[in-house]
Ligand SMILES: Cc1ncc(COP(=O)(O)OP(=O)(O)O)c(N)n1
């Protein structure tokens with residue numbers, strides 16, 4: 001996931017609506033998306049297995065990496081391209097071993113210390129946030145563009161910015177050196193639909 005230009009990192013809605021596979025295909029066909037994270041906080045492992053079976057081929061057929069949230073073991077079992085682990089999602093070193101050769105992303109909130117630890121544990125990217133208020137998740141930490149600037153000057157490991165990011169507010173994050181912008185609402189709740197959401201995010205990143 002080493003990239004020169006900032007790219008879009010798409011996360012699924014918390015609950016998948018009926019017909020989601022078609023919506024996803026249309027969204028991914030609308031523009032540049034680097035990866036898709038399946039994030040179903042309230043789903044049972046078997047539901048996640050079924051969703052992965054349906055959605056992973058749609059992403060991978062478009063050269064979009066498919067990451068699973070929260071569970072490195074399940075990601076490895078299902079042959080995902082990687083996993084995203086938070087600070088409460090188990091042992092990161094064990095996750096790294098399970099996902100040898102795959103992508104491991106780690107939530108670092110607004111902490112330089114957590115990000116450096118994540119780097120030492122072999123994270124492929126560090127995720128900072130929340131940058132803006134968001135209704136998608138209750139958040140305790142507020143990150144700033146200065147953190148992204150500091151990280152990108154000091155380290156090669158890519159950064160992901162997350163939390164309330166939209167086409168309207170993302171420019172300072174891109175300019176500060178974020179490698180990826182992770183979004184839920186900006187795409188899935190876009191008034192003209194998810195494909196328009198992807199196009200709007202791509203245009204805003206390019207214009208930043
Ligand atoms: C890209 C990315 N960044 C941060 C998170 C948040 O992970 P976590 O802190 O474990 O919170 P939950 O997503 O599990 O509610 C993420 N999922 N993706």
Ligand SMILES: Cc1ncsc1CCOP(=O)(O)O
Pocket residue numbers: 129130133134135136137139162163164165182183184185186
């Ligand atoms: C999963 C997560 N982690 C920190 S903020 C957030 C929610 C991101 O969703 P949105 O892009 O709708 O704010």
Ligand SMILES: [Mg+2]
Pocket residue numbers: 069070084085086087089
């Ligand atoms: Mg988590």
